[in-house]
Structure formats: structure tokens, C-alpha cells
Amino acid sequence: MTSITAHQLAQLLNGRIEGNPNATAHRIAKIEEATEGCLSFVANPKYEEYLYTTQASILIVNETLELQRPVQSTLIRVKDAYSAFAYLLELYAAQSNQKREGIEQPCFIHPDAVIEEGAYIGAFSYIGAHAHIGRGAQIYPLCYIGDRARIGASSLLYAGVVVYHDCEIGERVIIHSGTVIGSDGFGFAPQDDGQYKKIPQMGKVIVEDDVEIGANTTIDRATMGATIIHRGVKLDNLIQIAHNVEIGSHTAIAAQAGISGSTKIGKYCVIGGQAGLVGHIQIADHTRINAQSGVTKSIQYPGAAITGTPAFDYKSALKSQAIFRNLPNLEKRVRELEETVRQLLAEKERVS
């Protein structure tokens, strides 16, 4: 990173300087690791304690931050410190990341595949018959793009991504290594003898524009029709998306969550890590599902927050959990009541 002054940063971020406008940073670091010459930020209150001890030269903080005592660093106050810092990282990333281009050898490109201008095909990648790789798409080494699959313009597939035949990936999509798009859904018809008969999975997967998918996630193709990941969805690592699932726009799902077959998730939902949803349910927009929850029923009204297995209303669940921790005490209270009542009854007996 080239040097930047507090003055320059304040202009770039439309912020207000508190301290020395000539303070200079030439490195980006987390607040807890920042040393002199570093630019850092504080957005999460958990990290405010570091404000008073850090050697960072410049700190980006929220407009609304209230200092408990003086700080050594020069502050740049902005409306949203987290977003402002993200914007800086982005500028920095754009500067340092090199877009790859061209065909690296050896790779396998079927004669009937179409590779648009400006695309990168890494060594040992395999592009099947009638596959279509959009303008400026980057297919890193060791990827597999099946027959008739489509990768949209400017999308980026890191090393070792697999896209099965007929699946469609939108534009500006990012997919991390080891992720599998379009494997067969888990569909088997139980037979009278207890064995299973495979249901052919004839559908596909559609991943719309601006989606990002983490590493080693799996998204199964539909039995018929399509499993659909709508525009702007963010999926973390090791997530399971079963056949015929639909994830609404701008929903975010954390690592190791699993969505069972044919479940439809609304827009702007947030699903925590290791949560699991049963199949054939519908989740309203703006639902928040806590980590490790087990969701067994549809959520009809937008904006609910749920937790637990089986999951129910978040606030009620917290109350039940609090009592659960003290269950032995509750049981003891019941035992004591029983003893007292027994004595009352015995005395009454004696009296009468």
C-alpha cells in the first residue's frame, strides 16, 4: 500500500478528522495488531477497548463513537466505519489483484464450447460440449464445467470448482474451491423390499447474478425444473442446498447450514451456521434463523427470529433455555412442595 494521510482519507471517505491531518499510514491492520504507521478501524463496540492503547496512526471510527478518554491515534469519523473500511480494502484489492486472462495449457476445451473474449481458462480445467464461458469470466485451474453449462460474464471460479451439465451461473458470481453445483438430488423411491430405486434428477441449478458461494459447498440439481439461488445471495462454506430448493435474493447463509429438498427461503433472510431446515417448507422474507437451529415448520410472517431444535420464537426460546439450565432446581422446588403438601395433608388427617 502506498502512503496515505488523514487528510486524504477524510476526503476519500467524506469524513471528519479528529487529530493530526498530516498523520500518515502505509499499512492496513486489525486494531488489536496495529502498530505505528498502520491504518485501522473500530466499528464493533467489543473492540473499543483497543482505542486507548493502540499505536495505529489513523483510525476510522463511527461518527457516533463516544470516547472515554483521549486517544493517541488520529481519528477519521464517518457515518459507517465498517463500510468505509470495506471500501478502502476494496480499493486496495483492486490495486493488488490481477485479473487473469487467456487460455493456460494444458486444458481441455471441447470443440463445441464457446469461450467469450477476455476469459481465463486455467490449466487442467475441463470445458464440456456446448458449454459457454462468458466475457471476462475467470475459470481457475482444475475446474470442471459440464456439457451445456453456462458461466456468466465476469464470474470467478477458483481452483477445483465443479459445475455439472446444464447448470447456469450468472454474472459477477464468485465460487470458491471445491464447491459442487448440480450433483444429483437425494431422490430415491423406497421399494416394497426396503431397497431404494433412484429417481433420475432431470433438472438443473440456476445461480443468479452477484451471488458468492464459499468453499466445499454443495448445491444439488432439481428433480425437475431448477434449484435456484437468486440474485445477491451469499453462501458460506460447506453448506448443503438440496434439490428444488429456492433461496430468495440477498439472503445470507453461514457455514455448514443445510436446506432440505423443495424448501423455499425468502429474501433478505439470515441463516446461522449449522442450522438445518426440513424439506417442503416456506420461510418468509427477513426471517432470522439462529445458528444450529432445526427448523421444522414454515414461517409465514416476515421478520421473525427463531432458534432451537425444533426452532421457535427467539425470545421465548431464551426464556426456556434459562429455565432448562436450572431444571434440577425446579425439580427440587417441586419435590419440596410435594413434601410440604404431604405434611399439610397428614396434619389435616390427624386433626380430623
Next chain:
Amino acid sequence: MTSITAHQLAQLLNGRIEGNPNATAHRIAKIEEATEGCLSFVANPKYEEYLYTTQASILIVNETLELQRPVQSTLIRVKDAYSAFAYLLELYAAQSNQKREGIEQPCFIHPDAVIEEGAYIGAFSYIGAHAHIGRGAQIYPLCYIGDRARIGASSLLYAGVVVYHDCEIGERVIIHSGTVIGSDGFGFAPQDDGQYKKIPQMGKVIVEDDVEIGANTTIDRATMGATIIHRGVKLDNLIQIAHNVEIGSHTAIAAQAGISGSTKIGKYCVIGGQAGLVGHIQIADHTRINAQSGVTKSIQYPGAAITGTPAFDYKSALKSQAIFRNLPNLEKRVRELEETVRQLLAEKERVS
């Protein structure tokens, strides 16, 4: 799909027509997405509501279906609508899927490997020394087959499957992308200083005939002997099978479940998604383990259904869960009882 009439379908499926025998379909679709010219089906009662609004030309339904009011589509009544539809999909799949054959270049085949007739080895696949690829097996691109590993006749490994050395895959097995067979079991001997010493994993994995394994699943090799997946087992995506586990024939396991070391699972079991089983236990045949359960003990008698963490009898657990949701209410009732009893005692005191 070529066109088909209700009459032809009824003959093919041994079904009974209700409506127009000349109704014609040329596309397959899910009931909720079916339009005119579509063939669809209803087996799950959840989807019966669509019967009365769908534009589908032909619907396959169960013999026993009771209509609430007239429907527009021509019905084909069969004994088991789900299986009948699966059978149609299968015919359709057989028609449209092309079996791959031959050696695609560049690939790596060790001179001491054996590739039987009719096999397909995709580009960038690696076949180790003394590995054996059976007749008509399809090894898609970017697979790794270790030394002395065996892939049975007509088995299908999608792109990017890894089979470690010495592992044995049976016939007609399907393995989806990113799955790893034969990685070392998680075996470490704790030392006096708290560090771990690796226990070499000398065994292998045996996957018997007609097994299907989803994407990004991991099956560890045994410390000694073999981790065994018996005939007809169906494993979903992202499942963990630890060393020395044995899974009985025709058991089905849903995504993200994990089976710890040396546990033996019976035949015809069904294990839900994200369930976890501790090591060194035994699960009787026909056991049903609910999603997200944590199984800590052996199940001795066949046919049990369990849920929860730690898991116990399904029906009892549902009752406990129902009360858990109302724990704050139970606690309130106990508090009120305590108050009432306190007053009773106080009055008694006063009286005496």
C-alpha cells in the same frame, strides 16, 4: 421428450385413465410449475391442492386419491404414483444420458493399471499403479484413483472424486463430485506432554455394489481392516463416515450427518440430516434417527425411532419438547404453588 398420450402412458404404467385418453404431453414438470402440454404427478398429499388449478395435460396419481371436486387434467391412476413417475423419469434419463466411453487425453494411467473394456477415463484423471477400472466404468475428468484401488464394472465417478490407495468400489456404484474415499482415520494417541502421535491408518474402505454417494462426502479408511459401506446404501452430500464404521445394506443417510469411529449401523436404517453418532456403538436394523439427533448409546432392538441430543424415544421426546416450549409457564405454576402453600402454612401458624 417425444410426445406421449394418456392412452400410451396408461398402458406403460398399467394404470387407469380418468379423462381424455388422447390427452397429449410433451414435457415433464412439477405439479406447481406444470403448464399445458405437461405431464406431472401428485403423490404427496401436501401437493393435492394443485390438482384443481394446474393446467397440466396429464397427471399420474395414486389409485386411492379422492377428488374434492372435478379436475381439468386427464388422470392416470396407478398403485404408487411416485414410483410410476420415477420409472418414467428413468426411461427419459436413459434416452437422454449418453454413456461415456474411451480414454480422453491428457490423462495419467500408470502402466501397471488395468482398464477394462468399455471404460471411460476423463481428461486429467489419474489412475495409479495396479489400479483396476472395471468394464464400462466411467471415471469423469479430474478424478484420482490411488495405487491398487479397484472400481467395479459400470460404476460412475463424477468429476473430482478421490479414491485413495487400496480402496475397493463395487459395481454400479455412483459417486458424486468432490467425495473422498479412503482418507486417514482421525487416530492419534495422546502423549504424556499433551501432544498427539499419529496412529497409521493401515486399513481401507470397501464400498459394495449399488451404493450411491453424494458430493463432498468423506469416508475414512480403517485403522486396520476396512470401513464398509454395504450393498445398496444411499449417502447424501457432506457426510462424514469415520474409520472402521460399518453401514448396513439399504440404509439411507441424509446430508451432513456424521458417524464416529467403529460404530456399526444396521440394515434399512434411515438417518436424518446433521445427525451425529458417537463412536463404538451399534444401531439395530430399521432404526430411524431424526435430523440433528445426537446418538450417544447403542440401539438394541430393531425399529426404534429416536430424536434429540442426547437422543431418546421419538414420541417421548416430542412430549418433552412441547413442555420445554412452555417451561416459563411451568416455572410460573410452581411459583404460584409455592405462594399458595406459603399462605396456607402462614394461616395454619396463625390458627394454631
Next chain:
Amino acid sequence: MTSITAHQLAQLLNGRIEGNPNATAHRIAKIEEATEGCLSFVANPKYEEYLYTTQASILIVNETLELQRPVQSTLIRVKDAYSAFAYLLELYAAQSNQKREGIEQPCFIHPDAVIEEGAYIGAFSYIGAHAHIGRGAQIYPLCYIGDRARIGASSLLYAGVVVYHDCEIGERVIIHSGTVIGSDGFGFAPQDDGQYKKIPQMGKVIVEDDVEIGANTTIDRATMGATIIHRGVKLDNLIQIAHNVEIGSHTAIAAQAGISGSTKIGKYCVIGGQAGLVGHIQIADHTRINAQSGVTKSIQYPGAAITGTPAFDYKSALKSQAIFRNLPNLEKRVRELEETVRQLLAEKERVS
């Protein structure tokens, strides 16, 4: 395995013979599968029942083992049967595993990459610009080593491992197939319109010496700085390690566990399978976290054992769980108390 006598084994393991010093074994097997001519061991009391029925020729057992009745096998008594047996397996493994060496073609090695002496680069592996492969490191086929990444001496990457750019792997590290090191952390800034803006992940991953990582595990690169896996850590399969996490030396984590962003785990901890930890917490050294736990708070004092979701003290949790199983009974007792008290009140009313 070449034949070995009880006498030779006793010398090798510094053990005491009980039985025939000339007993000979030529195969290693688990106690429950051992036949004549086999060498086996018993360390876990669960397996002691096999002592009296096995046909194994030689058994390694703990010094302290108390026999209930005579056994047929010759015993070698040692201080720690498990470690002694592990040592034998190691000798055996060293004998049978061949270290790979040399450059297998075709592979892709960037002209600016450095490959040290004695390294193995498997076919279809990709070594990026300025990557560094240490002395005697083994990179199996189909691996991807990004630009400027470093693999330490004598490390072993099985087929299909991905190491993103700039990540650093120490010496004698073992990484199993399908594992992804250095994918982007799940960092997105929510915007006012509910959409997400990607936070560039500028950091890296550092994996220190003597770490072992299972198959299909994912370790995300830091936003800034590094995600760090310290010396001697053992990670199982399908684990998620989020950005900026730090795992202390000699901690072991079982399959499918997930650690959220910026959480710091101490040394010598043990984390069970499918456990999940929220982000931004700290776990003290020697903490034991039970399988499937959901850890929502920091653990401040070393040596705690916790379980449940949300997780709390192990022993207390067991008591709560026991009552949970009988909640319907507790509710019934409260109902009966209510009835009795109601009658007492009614009688009192009548009396007064």
C-alpha cells in the same frame, strides 16, 4: 508383514510376556476380527470381552489389565497398550509406504516457482508464481498451490488439495484430499437497501509445523493478518475454520465442527464433532467441548468441560438433560400438586 515372535515383540516394546515366548504373528488385526497368526491389542475396556474368545496368537495389553479367566493368546504386557500398538503400526507403515519423489508429467510449474530438492509434484498439479515447495514435500496429483504460497519441508498434500495464494503451510504437515486453505472469509457489509457488499479478504492462512488436516475441511483466509493453526493441531474432516480464527497448539477438533470468525481457541483443547462456536470469543487452554455443543460465550478458566446448545458446564447439563427426558412427569407432578392444593383451599373455604 514379516513374522515376529512374542519374544521379539516384548524386547521391541519393553514388555513382559505372559504365555508362550515363541508364539508367532504374521498379520495385524483388530481384536474382534483377529484369527490365528494375528497380532492384536486391547486398550479400551469395551473390548476386553474379546480377550477370552479371540484366536489371536499375540495380544498387546496394559500392564494393569486384570484377567477374569485364562486366555488362549500370548500376552505382552506394556505400560500403554494403545501407544505401543501405534508404534508397531508406525514401524509397519514406514516399511510399506513409499515416499514419492520427482516431477510427474504433465504438471504445471510456474517458471518463478521454487521446487526444493527431493519434492514430489504429481501429475495435473499446479504450482503458481513464486510458490515455494520445500525439501522432500509431496504434492500429490491434482493439487493447486497459489501464487506466493509456501509448503514446508516434508509436508504431504494428498490429491486435490487447494492452497490459495500467499498461504503458508509449515513442515511435516499432512493435508488430506479436498481440503481448501485460504478461501475468502465470509465478510460482507450490509447496505441500507439490505444487499451485501463484499469485504475484500486481504489476509492469509498460516498452518504451523506438525499439523494434520482431514479431508474436505475449509480454512478461510483472514480479512487482514492471518488465520492461524498452531503447531501440532489435529483437524478432522469437513471442519469449517472461519477468517481470523486462531487454534492453539495441540488442540484436536473432530469432524464437522465449525469455528466462527475471529474466535481464539487455546492450547490442548478437545472439540467434539459437529460442535459450533460463535465468533469473537476466546476459549481457554485445556477446554473440552462436547460433540454438537453450541458455544456462545468465552471460556475464561482452563480445564472446563461444556456441552449443549447453548453450552454450559458438562455435569450440570447432564442433570438438566436427565430431567428434560422426564419433563412430562414433572409437569404431571405439578398438576397433581395444583389439584391437591385446590382441594385443600376448597376445604378450608368450606370449613371457615
